Amino acid sequence: MDNELYEALIGADLSGRELRVALAVHRLTIGYNVDEARIAASYIAKMAGLDRANVSRIINDLIRQGVVARSGGSRDPISIAPVSCWKIDQKATVSKPTQCVEKVRATVSVLTHFKDSKDINSLTGVVDAKRQPEQPAEAAEPVRQKSQMPACPHQAIVDLYHEVLPELPGVAILNDTRKRHLQSRWRESAVHRDLDFWRDYFATVKTSAFLMGKVQGRMGAKPFRATFDWLIAPSNFVKVVEGNYHA
Incomplete structure (x- = not known):
């Protein structure tokens, strides 16, 4: 080479x-x-x-x-x-200004307080306590207001169902789906957030021949009989409350 x-x-x-x-x-x-x-x-x-x-x-x-x-x-x-x-072209050169960057060193002092002392010892020396700036008072954290709505008593409602309507199919398992439906009905109105309401609700169901399975089905079919899941479903719940099955 x-x-x-x-x-x-x-x-x-x-x-x-x-x-x-x-x-x-x-x-x-x-x-x-x-x-x-x-x-x-x-x-x-x-x-x-x-x-x-x-x-x-x-x-x-x-x-x-x-x-x-x-x-x-x-x-x-x-x-x-x-x-x-070789006849190399002259290249244009542009000088770039040099920028000076000032470095600022921050010193963080860790203060140690002593009782009945006019001075405060720090990492950088002894500092007059009177010259120390007043620290702003810490803002108090907002206190969250807890909801005043009582929790839905799922099991108590199921117990009322069994007490008032022993003729209808019982509830063996109180699963998450049933809890969610009860929770929704409980929160829909302040009236619903009372166990006396639920006792009256199930008592109303008891007075309906159709819901209790005492009405013969069409074309020889078996009579319809309400279940707990049917009674707490949104649309059925409204119909029962409004008396649609007591004509």
Whole structure:
């Protein structure tokens, strides 16, 4: 390898992209002990990490500046020209102003208080207590008002159902779905948040022949009989309260 030519390329006033392309040409020619070689622009682009279109333009610029030589057209061999042939363009240099950044060191003092002492010892020395700024009073955290609505007594309502309506199917498992339905009915109105309401509600069901299964079904079908789940469903609950099954 021609080290003098290589060092001349390193010291030449070429742009970053021009230097990368020139070094790639140097490696693929003199690096393989040949004076010139047919080198595809796409190969140089891959080697130099550049776009192919830019490589073709940069090669033409290097040929114009005498750094790269080509004996014919774009498909002919290329080589690195002798240093004496180089006529490198002067690159415009722009000096960037240096900005001074002032570093500010913050010292955090950890204060240790002593009873009946006029001074306060800190990590940075003894400080007069009278000169210490008054610390703002901490704002009191807002106290959340707890909901005044009593919790839904799920089991108590189920017990009333069994007490008033023993003829209807019983509730063996008080699962989450039933609890959610009871909770919804409980919260719908202040009237519903009273066990006496639920006792009256089940008593109203007891007076309905249809809900108690005492009305023959159509076309010989079995009589309908209400269940706990049916009675606490939203639409059915409203119909029973409004007396739709007591005509």
